[in-house]
Amino acid sequence: xxxxxxxxxxxxxxxxxxxxxxxxxxxxxxxxxxxxxxxxxxxxxxxxxxxxxxxxxxxxxxxxxxxxxxxxxxxxxxxxxxxxxxxxxxxxxxxxxxxxxxxxxxxxxxxxxxxxxxxxxxxxxxxxxxxxxxxxxxxxxxxxxxxxxxxxxxxxxxxxxxxxxxxxxxxxxxxxxxxxxxxxxxxxxxxxxxxxxxxxxxxxxxxxxxxxxxxxxxxxxxxxxxxxxxxxxxxxxxxxxxxxxxxxxxxxxxxxxxxxxxxxxxxxxxxxxxxxxxxxxxxx
Amino acid sequence: xxxxxxxxxxxxxxxxxxxxxxxxxxxxxxxxxxxxxxxxxxxxxxxxxxxxxxxxxxxxxxxxxxxxxxxxxxxxxxxxxxxxxxxxxxxxxxxxxxxxxxxxxxxxxxxxxxxxxxxxxxxxxxxxxxxxxxxxxxxxxxxxxxxxxxxxxxxxxxxxxxxxxxxxxxxxxxxxxxxxxxxxxxxxxxxxxxxxxxxxxxxxxxxxxxxxxxxxxxxxxxxxxxxxxxxxxxxxxxxxxxxxxxxxxxxxxxxxxxxxxxxxxxxxxxxxxxxxxxxxxxxxxxxxxxxxxxxxxxxxxxxxxxxxxxxxxxxxxxxxxxxxxxxxxxxxxxxxxxxxxxxxxxxxxxxxxxxxxxxxxxxxxxxxxxxxxxxxxxxxxx
Numbered sequence: 216x217x218x219x220x221x222x223x224x225x226x227x228x229x230x231x232x233x234x235x236x237x238x239x240x241x242x243x244x245x246x247x248x249x250x251x252x253x254x255x256x257x258x259x260x261x262x263x264x265x266x267x268x269x270x271x272x273x274x275x276x277x278x279x280x281x282x283x284x285x286x287x288x289x290x291x292x293x294x295x296x297x298x299x300x301x302x303x304x305x306x307x308x309x310x311x312x313x314x315x316x317x318x319x320x321x322x323x324x325x326x327x328x329x330x331x332x333x334x335x336x337x338x339x340x341x342x343x344x345x346x347x348x349x350x351x352x353x354x355x356x357x358x359x360x361x362x363x364x365x366x367x368x369x370x371x372x373x374x375x376x377x378x379x380x381x382x383x384x385x386x387x388x389x390x391x392x393x394x395x396x397x398x399x400x401x402x403x404x405x406x407x408x409x410x411x412x413x414x415x416x417x418x419x420x421x422x423x424x425x426x427x428x429x430x431x432x433x434x435x436x437x438x439x440x441x442x443x444x445x446x447x448x449x450x451x452x453x454x455x456x457x458x459x460x461x462x463x464x465x466x467x468x469x470x471x472x473x474x475x476x477x478x479x480x481x482x483x484x485x486x487x488x489x490x491x492x493x494x495x496x497x498x499x
Numbered sequence: 500x501x502x503x504x505x506x507x508x509x510x511x512x513x514x515x516x517x518x519x520x521x522x523x524x525x526x527x528x529x530x531x532x533x534x535x536x537x538x539x540x541x542x543x544x545x546x547x548x549x550x551x552x553x554x555x556x557x558x559x560x561x562x563x564x565x566x567x568x569x570x571x572x573x574x575x576x577x578x579x580x581x582x583x584x585x586x587x588x589x590x591x592x593x594x595x596x597x598x599x600x601x602x603x604x605x606x607x608x609x610x611x612x613x614x615x616x617x618x619x620x621x622x623x624x625x626x627x628x629x630x631x632x633x634x635x636x637x638x639x640x641x642x643x644x645x646x647x648x649x650x651x652x653x654x655x656x657x658x659x660x661x662x663x664x665x666x667x668x669x670x671x672x673x674x675x676x677x678x679x680x681x682x683x684x685x686x687x688x689x690x691x692x693x694x695x696x697x698x699x700x701x702x703x704x705x706x707x708x709x710x711x712x713x714x715x716x717x718x719x720x721x722x723x724x725x726x727x728x729x730x731x732x733x734x735x736x737x738x739x740x741x742x743x744x745x746x747x748x749x750x751x752x753x754x755x756x757x758x759x760x761x762x763x764x765x766x767x768x769x770x771x772x773x774x775x776x777x778x779x780x781x782x783x784x785x786x787x788x789x790x791x792x793x794x795x796x797x798x799x800x801x802x803x804x805x806x807x808x809x810x811x812x813x814x815x816x817x818x819x820x821x822x823x824x825x826x827x828x829x830x831x832x833x834x835x836x837x838x839x840x841x842x843x844x845x846x847x848x849x850x851x852x853x854x855x856x857x858x859x860x861x862x863x864x865x866x867x868x869x870x871x872x873x874x875x876x877x878x879x880x881x
Contacts, residue, residue: 232729232731232742234742235742265725265727266725268724268725270570280731280733281731281733281742281743284729285729286724286725286728286729286730287729287730287731287732288570288573288730288731288732288733289731289732289733289734289735290566290569290596290734291566291592291593291596291734293562294562294563294566294593296563297530297558297559297562297563297564297566297567297570298566298567298569298570299570300556300558300563300566300567300570301528301530301566301567301568301569301570301571301572301574301578302570302571302573302574302724303570303574304528304554304556304567304571305527305528305554305570305571305572305574305575305576305578306574306575306576306723306724306725308725309574309724309725326559326560326563327559327563327566330558330559330563479556480554483549483554483556487549487550488549488550488552
């Protein structure tokens with residue numbers, strides 16, 4: 216059937232390395248939806264995309280850097296944030312966005328997260344939280360709910376998960392929000408705000424991992440989305456301390472924190488070179 | 500006068516001279532973490548760099564330090580860090596990322612005695628093989644070893660030049676004695692310092708391949724972030740476009756290229772120094788602080804009628820294999836002097852290929868080796 220209004224082009228193709236598609240994400244995976252929200256937010260934010268760089272660590276979500284058609288870096292496991300910190304401080308004109316997963320950002324990279332938030336480095340950190348290590352086949356993570364089954368917690372997770380918004384807030388983040396990939400428009404809006412926010416901003420995006428997590432916990436992909444719909448409690452301005460993830464009592468979503476603070480560079484410049492705001496030495 | 504070049508004559512430590520060398524080379528970003536005996540490098544940079552428009556940041560650990568250095572380099576700024584053994588161990592994975600992504604930067608290791616926390620305030624040269632092979636996989640590295648504060652000043656500049664020219668992290672493998680000794684250091688005028696910067700790409704941005712080798716050295720030009728090239732840079736095995744290539748063929752191509760760019764240019768990279776080598780029958784091979792003891796040992800030995808000479812490795816990696824091979828055919832033997840139990844010694848022995856015996860004068864670290872100990876070894880073994 217011929218239809219001139221049909222196009223082979225996806226509306227986000229300009230931001231995608233189409234020569235790298237098909238992507239690696241499994242059927243039912245939520246990373247792609249978060250990635251789409253991210254790309255729409257990038258475009259709608261109106262920032263200069265030539266001066267925008269995406270940094271990922273390792274894992275399924277970490278592959279996002281490989282698909283976005285901007286300057287993009289796929290670094291080592293857990294180290295996206297310090298890598299991004301170096302970029303931002305060396306060239307403050309760049310918009311620096313970290314897109315990675317919960318295992319990468321909060322287990323192996325947890326120390327870097329809290330310190331970058333404490334310093335208020337002007338970064339946007341988007342964390343796809345699927346409660347597990349997807350790339351390696353579904354092991355327990357620092358975000359895995361208590362008693363959830365994974366390949367390394369066959370009888371249930373004996374540990375407690377991080378409350379990521381609370382951690383981000385306590386560490387000093389100036390913008391903190393949580394949505395699920397089902398709430399794609401809210402998520403897009405939040406990412407847009409975070410990108411435009413001056414300071415360390417953090418978005419947690421809940422996303423299903425049916426292959427690694429769902430099937431061991433009796434959740435079909437659509438069931439996970441149904442849980443996201445039924446258990447969501449949208450509460451902007453909620454106290455992050457109450458935002459722990461407990462599916463029995465409901466999952467609090469929304470924008471929790473949006474405050475102003477001088478960034479690391481603002482403070483550094485004001486103390487160390489109050490007279491002079493010259494640019495950093497250029498290697499070229 | 501350039502503010503970054505502190506032209507003049509000073510009495511300073513090796514650590515401070517290293518920092519001044521970095522600034523003279525145009526270093527604009529330092530990702531630091533305190534560790535004895537390298538802390539003074541960071542302290543000096545932290546005080547001087549902001550006035551020069553650069554940034555010093557102290558990270559939460561050495562892993563973050565090296566990661567930030569790699570990121571800053573891609574933002575177009577000459578970047579470095581300085582550490583000692585425990586921190587060097589933590590940096591290993593990201594040194595591999597730097598090798599694989601061909602990221603210019605400088606890493607200084609003011610070595611102390613290990614293993615583990617070891618002797619934090621006392622020197623050694625025990626990380627030489629770690630410098631060579633510490634990150635996983637097979638690769639080539641460049642490592643320099645200074646024998647004085649004056650030399651660490653120049654070597655730090657040289658390290659930046661080599662890193663920009665060959666696109667890889669370059670290591671300065673110094674030691675506590677050189678880091679902490681105070682000596683006369685002459686800092687030349689800016690115009691007398693030769694600086695090299697990464698080659699920038701030309702041509703259409705859409706067709707740029709970030710890992711396409713170019714020029715007689717075979718080094719890909721490097722675009723910085725924000726220049727409109729839509730770079731994709733990954734630590735995965737990648738093709739010339741920078742895209743992951745998960746095939747044995749892709750692996751072979753990439754690893755060979757990373758190795759070849761150093762191996763094929765060894766003559767340009769390697770610097771060594773001969774002392775009384777013309778008629779030497781016994782050749783002392785040494786580097787760093789141990790080369791100073793060795794130099795004195797040569798003179799003492801010569802005064803006693805022993806025809807000794809010193810072959811000093813200024814560049815330790817890549818190893819001066821061919822020179823050792825040649826020497827082995829015409830001398831009585833080698834004595835390698837180093838503050839470990841035989842790391843470069845084994846390289847000398849390997850390169851000598853049985854044509855000349857190779858002996859070690861080394862110990863576990865914690866103090867320097869005296870010239871007398873070396874002369875004694877020359878007498879006992881030959």
